[in-house]
Amino acid sequence: MFPRLAEQYRSVVLDLVMSLQALASSLQRKGLVATCYVCGDGRDGHGASFVADLGDAHMVRFLVSDFGISWVESRNGCELVKLEGAEAIQELQRVATFLQQSQPVAASPDTSEPPQAKKLGAPLS
Template identity: 75%
Template sequence: MFPRLAEHYKSVVQDLVISLQALTKSLKTTGINATCYSCGDGRDGHGASFVAEIGEGHMVRFLVSDFGISWVESRNGRELVKLEGAEAIHELQRMADLVQMSQGAVAAPVAQSA
């Protein structure tokens, strides 16, 4: 049972890394400075570090690896919020939803004028 759970978790980590890379591209298209660095080759562990500037001095950092998942939000270098596990993933989804809404708002006027 435990080896199966370990493999499932590694799969979740890989999915999150791919999602973080896509979110980074989407944020950049909306003018938000974001970076995503991935590490590992998939066999000996895999993970990513995602950082986005969401306002003046306001940043979020999402870390995912075989060791855990965390979301840290800070302003002017001071930590405001730290979430782990499922709560961190929910916060990441909230950010992705906001990006989708903003891209929809930008795309809608273009579609109407065509």
């Protein structure tokens, strides 16, 4: 049973890594600052670090690896929210959906600040 569960978790990690890479690319095309760094090469020690700048010194970081899954949200360098496991994945989904549905930065009438920064001024959780 335990080897099967370990394999399922590794599969979840690989799926999340691919999804984070796609999300970072999509957000970059919308003009947002987002990065996804991948570590590992296959089944041993695979993971990723996703970071997105939502404007107004508001950042989110999502980490996934064989050791765990976490979401950290900060403003002005101060940690506001930290979630782990399923809650972290749910928060990532909520924010990703919102950012994917928002207008491109270029279409914003006030280009001094991305539209998400205005809408996401409060903590995301």
